[in-house]
Amino acid sequence: MFDKIRRKATRAVKRAVGDKVEDEAEKQVKKTISKHEDEVKKHTFRGMVSDEKTIKGEMITDFDKFKSNWEKDAKDPAQSVFYLLMAAYNYCSKDKKIGEAMATVVLSKKHNNDAPGSLSGLKFGKTNKYLFDQMLEDENIAKSYLGADYEEEYKFNENKLKMQFMGVVPETDKNVKAIIQSSGKDFPTPVTLAKNKHGQWKVTEFSSIATGCKTIASIEEDF
Structure with missing residues (x-):
């Protein structure tokens, strides 16, 4: 019985961690895109x-x-x-x-x-x-x-x-x-x-x- 509960808890933790990893990955992608956009703008506008x-x-x-x-x-x-x-x-x-x-x-x-x-x-x-x-x-x-x-x-x-x-x-x-x-x-x-x-x-x-x-x-x- 405890093994079953442990397995459920483990799966729940993995799902939660997985969601966090996905959220973090999405944040990193957005951060990278934003950084690239800023660099492009800085290059384009330098001295404007x-x-x-x-x-x-x-x-x-x-x-x-x-x-x-x-x-x-x-x-x-x-x-x-x-x-x-x-x-x-x-x-x-x-x-x-x-x-x-x-x-x-x-x-x-x-x-x-x-x-x-x-x-x-x-x-x-x-x-x-x-x-x-x-x-x-x-x-x-x-x-x-x-x-x-x-x-x-x-x-x-x-x-x-x-x-x-x-x-x-x-x-x-x-x-x-x-x-x-x-x-x-x-x-x-x-x-x-x-x-x-x-x-x-x-x-x-x-x-x-x-x-x-x-x-x-x-x-x-x-x-």
Whole structure:
């Protein structure tokens, strides 16, 4: 009889210990994830000058209007990032040729090639083409930076664009890293820009934009 009671007590203790071990393991996992998130944020934000604001506007699909508007706004790095995202949206969801021409206006010429037949006179270099084609595979990437809400399955209003700008990390007087936030990504996104001789901020590195965003719930749960 006592053996039976002892066995029951032993099993109960093991279950309790097991639950504690599982709880502790879960805590450790959460702690590790939290630590990683903090490290990523610290790395991204190191030296950042906070300038939180929402850049608003309407989608532009005409190349000439896009170019002239960007030239007026190009003295602000946040605006140049905004225009790059508009170009990405056009490339992914409207017209690839127009989207590419728009993007080459905002991107540094160093990573583009001459193209007499293009509206801008330029076409993507190998790296830029690869990154834009990555975004082409999921049109929600560009939309997630322009006001499309992940929680609402990336519903998008072209007449009410909104880009969340967090600030810049100054590197030199002519080089900055702009920090923006996507509704479909956990961490902020860095975009590197340089100021040309005309005082215009041009994007020189944007690979973090092209990374994937969260899958919408209706697709994620369809299994």
